[in-house]
Amino acid sequence: MPESERVRRHATTEAGVSERSGVLITLEGCDGCGKSTQAALLCERLAACGLPVGPSSALGAVIREPGGTAAGEAVRDVLLHGPEAPAPWTEALLYAAARAELVARVLLPELEAGRVLVLDRFIDSSLAYQGVARGLGIDAVLAVNAPGLHGLLPDLTIVLDVDPAVGLARAGGTPDRIEAEGLDLQQRVVAGFAVVARRFPERVRLIDGSRDIGLVAVDVEAAALEAIADAGLRLGG
Ligand code: TYD
Numbered sequence: 082m083p084e085s086e087r088v089r090r091h092a093t094t095e096a097g098v099s100e101r102s103g104v105l106i107t108l109e110g111c112d113g114c115g116k117s118t119q120a121a122l123l124c125e126r127l128a129a130c131g132l133p134v135g136p137s138s139a140l141g142a143v144i145r146e147p148g149g150t151a152a153g154e155a156v157r158d159v160l161l162h163g164p165e166a167p168a169p170w171t172e173a174l175l176y177a178a179a180r181a182e183l184v185a186r187v188l189l190p191e192l193e194a195g196r197v198l199v200l201d202r203f204i205d206s207s208l209a210y211q212g213v214a215r216g217l218g219i220d221a222v223l224a225v226n227a228p229g230l231h232g233l234l235p236d237l238t239i240v241l242d243v244d245p246a247v248g249l250a251r252a253g254g255t256p257d258r259i260e261a262e263g264l265d266l267q268q269r270v271v272a273g274f275a276v277v278a279r280r281f282p283e284r285v286r287l288i289d290g291s292r293d294i295g296l297v298a299v300d301v302e303a304a305a306l307e308a309i310a311d312a313g314l315r316l317g318g
Contacts (some may be wrong), residue, residue, distance in 0.1 A: 133197060
C-alpha cells in the first residue's frame with residue numbers, strides 16, 4: 082500500500098489520530114443525475130451481501146448532504162429554501178459547517194465502528210459547485226473544509242455523468258434554489274466534476290448515468306465492492 086493511501090485511511094479526531102476500519106463511499110453529480118436513486122439501490126445491494134451498511138442508528142440508510150444531523154438539516158433549509166440567496170462564500174461556508182457536524186457526530190464514529198457508509202453528496206459537491214461552478218477555486222474551498230474534515234476523504238467517489246439538460250428535466254418537482262438557477266450553472270457543475278475527477282483519480286470514478294437505472298446500478302455496485310475489498314485487503318495487509 083502506498084504511504085499516501087495508508088495516511089488517507091487514518092482520520093484525525095479531536096482526541097488525536099485513530100485508525101478507521103469502515104468504508105466511505107460517496108455518490109455525486111449534477112442535479113437530477115440519479116445519485117439519490119443509485120445510493121438507495123447500492124445500500125440495499127450491499128446490505129443484501131451481509132455488509133454492515135449505514136449508521137448504527139439507521140441501518141441500511143443513505144446519509145445525505147447537506148443534512149444527516151439536526152444542525153445539518155437546519156443549514157440545508159437555509160441554503161436551499163431560505164428567503165434569500167446567500168453570497169458565494171456564505172454558501173461555501175454553510176456547506177462546510179453542515180459537513181463538519183456530520184463528520185464529527187456521525188462519520189468518524191461510524192467509520193471507527195467499521196461500518197460501510199453511503200453518502201448522497203460530500204466534499205466533492207462543494208469542490209464542483211462552489212469551487213468550480215461558483216468560481217471560488219477548488220483549493221480555497223478545500224482549505225475551508227479541511228478543519229471540519231479531520232483528514233477524512235472518501236475511499237470511493239462515484240460521479241454519475243449525465244447531460245445536465247437531461248438532469249434538470251429529470252429533477253422535476255418544485256426546483257430548490259440551486260436547480261432554479263438553470264442550465265448554465267449545471268453545465269459548470271458537470272465541468273467541475275470533470276476537474277475533480279482529474280484531480281483525484283485514485284478515488285473518483287465517472288460512471289455513465291444516462292443509461293437504464295439497472296445498468297447503472299450494476300456498475301455502481303461493482304465499483305463499490307471493489308473499493309470495499311480493497312479497503313479490507315489494505316487493512317488486512
Ligand atoms: P440534492 O442533494 O440534489 O438534493 P435533492 O435530491 O433534494 O434535490 O440537493 C442539494 C443541493 O445542494 C444540490 O443542488 C447541490 C448543492 N450542494 C452544493 O452546492 N454544495 C455542496 O457542498 C453540497 C453538499 C450540495
